[in-house]
Amino acid sequence: MSALREKMVSEGRVLAAPAVSDDRPRVGHAAAGVSMSGRKIDVLYSEDAIAGKVDWIAGEVAGRAPRRLLVIAILKGSFMFAADLLRALHRRDLAPEVEFMMLSSYGTGTVSSGTVRVVRDIDTDVAGRDVLIIDDILESGRTLAFARALMIERGAARVDVAVLLEKPGKRKAEIEADLVGFVCPDKFVVGYGMDAAHAYRELPFVGVVREDGDG
Numbered sequence: 001m002s003a004l005r006e007k008m009v010s011e012g013r014v015l016a017a018p019a020v021s022d023d024r025p026r027v028g029h030a031a032a033g034v035s036m037s038g039r040k041i042d043v044l045y046s047e048d049a050i051a052g053k054v055d056w057i058a059g060e061v062a063g064r065a066p067r068r069l070l071v072i073a074i075l076k077g078s079f080m081f082a083a084d085l086l087r088a089l090h091r092r093d094l095a096p097e098v099e100f101m102m103l104s105s106y107g108t109g110t111v112s113s114g115t116v117r118v119v120r121d122i123d124t125d126v127a128g129r130d131v132l133i134i135d136d137i138l139e140s141g142r143t144l145a146f147a148r149a150l151m152i153e154r155g156a157a158r159v160d161v162a163v164l165l166e167k168p169g170k171r172k173a174e175i176e177a178d179l180v181g182f183v184c185p186d187k188f189v190v191g192y193g194m195d196a197a198h199a200y201r202e203l204p205f206v207g208v209v210r211e212d213g214d215g
């Protein structure tokens, strides 16, 4: 800490940065069994691996030379992917407008209810625009089929879909993503925006919660 900052802290004019505990989980490529609130999470895709895919997706989007690009992030699960992807798009000299649509079909469970609920709609007119819908994961496809159909119905010129993860062989609705980060094993994944009963969204990596008895 600089002498000036030390003086300001001692005078109560600024807060000292909290001490960083050294026993934080270190998450890298080979990390496994990270402990979170007593549950073990096996890391499936590390922060570095995700960053590489995000950069690749941004390059692909830029290569399509979108016109009047509107990025629509499907909340809640996509918030972290959206934040990283938007910064990566900026680095590729794209300046999209950004919208958020909140859809839900899983509630607190791990199986799709089969019904997509619009919790919050966008308030931008999409007619004539190139739209990129982004979501964390494509599984049954109900969420993204719903969102894409809605944007086409509203007159978007083009609708592309980018997801960080897709689970093959699970589709119940007719949709394929245009850009996919990882093809994911058939396990319920958490982290990097994705939850299990509202937990784990804050994790910077994608993992799988270890079942009791998994070791």
Ligand SMILES: O=P(O)(O)OC[C@H]1O[C@H](OP(=O)(O)OP(=O)(O)O)[C@H](O)[C@@H]1O
Pocket: 074, 075, 076, 077, 078, 103, 104, 105, 106, 107, 112, 135, 136, 137, 138, 139, 140, 141, 142, 143, 144, 194, 195
């Ligand atoms: O392909 P699908 O089977 O439709 O599943 C994918 C959707 O499921 C999750 O959302 P969820 O409904 O859990 O809401 P959340 O994003 O608020 O967590 C996820 O964020 C995707 O949007």
Ligand SMILES: Nc1nc2[nH]cnc2c(=O)[nH]1
Pocket: 106, 137, 138, 139, 140, 187, 188, 189, 190, 194, 195, 196
């Ligand atoms: N958190 C989470 N949400 C999902 N929605 C569809 N599949 C999944 C999954 O594996 N994890």
